[in-house]
Amino acid sequence: METNQGTPRIVVGVDGSPSSQAALRWAVRYAGLVGGKVEAVTAWEVPGEASWSAPAVDATFDEEEAEKLLVDEVRTVLGDRGAALVRERLVHGHPVGVLVDAAQGADMLVVGSRGRGAFRRALLGSVSQQVALHAPCPVTIVRPDVSAD
Template structure:
């Protein structure tokens, strides 16, 4: 909690890759240390819809299936701790979405490399873009740097 009694808001990019799983675990551990709240965000975009260079999903993308996969991914990575994480699927370029979701956040956490564990909802490798454009601090987590 900060001096005004507000829990720090931590946004974490999730795409199912080992890096994003490590980032999610790291974000939850950090939130526990600082009394923060975690928001797991998966971004998706239609082909040609983004303004930054990033992967897009197929036109037959199933948003409900992607939401189920996000919930399943968070549950798989965190087990019972998943209920403490707010989960959100947002349409848009992954880097832009994370920067936007980071507005007013205390921290954005991303994996060092995403490769789209959710085959049709790719986060992609956006850590550099997020670090360059975010208005809050950004932590980039390597999959081998975060202990289980």
């Protein structure tokens, strides 16, 4: 699978959950096999916006801190060498819309099978399920146990 630029682009959703960590590891391994590049995307919503998907965070928590957490998450999961292969991106919005938009022109979108919790999933539906229905490219859904190193 190659984009018009010749380098496969793999987008992966990162939310700090064990399954998103597994998805990140899977995406980096896959990119290595196909000579691709990885873009780790996290959705950012301000608590109190009209959505249940925002993480419960301190009111003083800001976007700069969220960006640092994303970079730290990638580095923790992949190590310094692996993290150097990934471009991190924090985007404001609901996770489904953010990931579907980020996947425009991508060769693959990778997400974890479970995210922030059963209560939200019951109210909103699974992010991975919605992404699989609406993504403009193939979607791989990774279970946490798949990437055991």
